[in-house]
Amino acid sequence: MRRTSLPTHADIEAAARRIDGYAHRTPVMTSRSVDENLGARVFFKCENLQRAGAFKFRGAFNALSNLEPEVRAKGVVAFSSGNHAQAVALAASLLGIDATIVMPSDAPKSKMAATRAYGGRVVVYDRYLDDREDIARRLSEERGSSIIPPYDHPDVIAGQGTAAAELIEQVGPLDGLFVPLGGGGLLSGSALAAKALSPGCRVIGVEPEAGNDGQQSFRQGSIVRIDVPKTIADGAQTQALGRHTFDIIRRDVSEILTASDAELVDCMRFFFTRMKIVVEPTGCLGFAAARAQGRQLAGRRIGVIVSGGNIDDERMIDLLGAR
Numbered sequence: 001m002r003r004t005s006l007p008t009h010a011d012i013e014a015a016a017r018r019i020d021g022y023a024h025r026t027p028v029m030t031s032r033s034v035d036e037n038l039g040a041r042v043f044f045k046c047e048n049l050q051r052a053g054a055f056k057f058r059g060a061f062n063a064l065s066n067l068e069p070e071v072r073a074k075g076v077v078a079f080s081s082g083n084h085a086q087a088v089a090l091a092a093s094l095l096g097i098d099a100t101i102v103m104p105s106d107a108p109k110s111k112m113a114a115t116r117a118y119g120g121r122v123v124v125y126d127r128y129l130d131d132r133e134d135i136a137r138r139l140s141e142e143r144g145s146s147i148i149p150p151y152d153h154p155d156v157i158a159g160q161g162t163a164a165a166e167l168i169e170q171v172g173p174l175d176g177l178f179v180p181l182g183g184g185g186l187l188s189g190s191a192l193a194a195k196a197l198s199p200g201c202r203v204i205g206v207e208p209e210a211g212n213d214g215q216q217s218f219r220q221g222s223i224v225r226i227d228v229p230k231t232i233a234d235g236a237q238t239q240a241l242g243r244h245t246f247d248i249i250r251r252d253v254s255e256i257l258t259a260s261d262a263e264l265v266d267c268m269r270f271f272f273t274r275m276k277i278v279v280e281p282t283g284c285l286g287f288a289a290a291r292a293q294g295r296q297l298a299g300r301r302i303g304v305i306v307s308g309g310n311i312d313d314e315r316m317i318d319l320l321g322a323r
């Protein structure tokens with residue numbers, strides 16, 4: 001039998017069992033005014049309320065808990081200035097694994113502090129002088145520890161897919177599902193889950209307008225790499241999709257749309273003032289695109305993954321204050 005390295009829905013089911021009792025089963029919220037404006041039923045899956053503030057805990061915990069004991073003993077390494085770092089640090093500490101996180105020296109102090117508070121050892125590098133992948137590779141070679149990538153790994157993809165699987169369990173079949181897109185771990189996992197649990201559902205990836213490498217790759221049929229995009233959606237500043245994530249996305253995703261920074265700020269304000277939840281700019285991508293579709297969604301049952309809520313108070317005030 002030919003073995004493919006792409007994860008399947010069975011891997012998402014296995015991931016759901018592994019994270020059970022560790023990850024939150026996050027709530028689904030609805031808004032009457034959103035439903036009235038779009039003429040649709042919209043279900044927001046609130047991963048901003050996930051542990052460590054984003055869905056990334058799902059993939060990190062699944063990947064770490066699937067390591068063999070002798071591999072675990074040698075620890076793990078991750079490079080990230082964002083939500084993946086905190087997710088790996090927290091998952092590792094819950095599982096008693098030693099974690100080293102490689103972060104740029106100019107990463108927000110709050111993120112470094114959170115990563116340390118979760119028990120991660122932070123190794124700092126200079127964004128302009130050093131190559132973080134080199135540093136991570138060196139650390140992993142010195143200690144034999146495993147590198148946990150932020151998206152292009154079958155166990156990470158399967159873990160991220162548990163959010164959409166849960167959503168469909170919580171609300172029933174969907175006609176459409178809007179998912180934020182960076183490197184594609186969340187989108188490919190969501191697509192695997194939706195195809196299995198709600199086969200008629202159109203899965204739509206949404207990335208920042210300034211960095212539409214995923215949309216270009218999708219249209220062109222091969223991975224397109226771009227410069228680091230300038231956008232407030234810092235969780236989606238990736239330069240290219242991964243090999244695994246792209247293969248799943250091209251097969252199971254219907255469409256990739258984009259949202260502008262101004263639309264993201266509008267959505268943050270809506271979430272804050274109307275729904276009373278804090279959502280980071282990247283977490284607004286799905287809703288921004290759904291909202292822009294307007295009455296095209298009329299009569300449909302729509303899922304929106306609200307992917308994260310990690311934002312500093314000053315940054316939040318700054319973004320919402322600028323009208």
Ligand SMILES: *Cc1c(COP(=O)(O)O)cnc(C)c1O
Pocket residue numbers: 054055056082083084150151160180181182183184185186187235236238280282283307308309
């Ligand atoms: C990482 C992240 C994304 C993008 O996820 P990918 O799996 O890289 O596509 C979206 N939203 C938030 C909040 C994130 O932290």
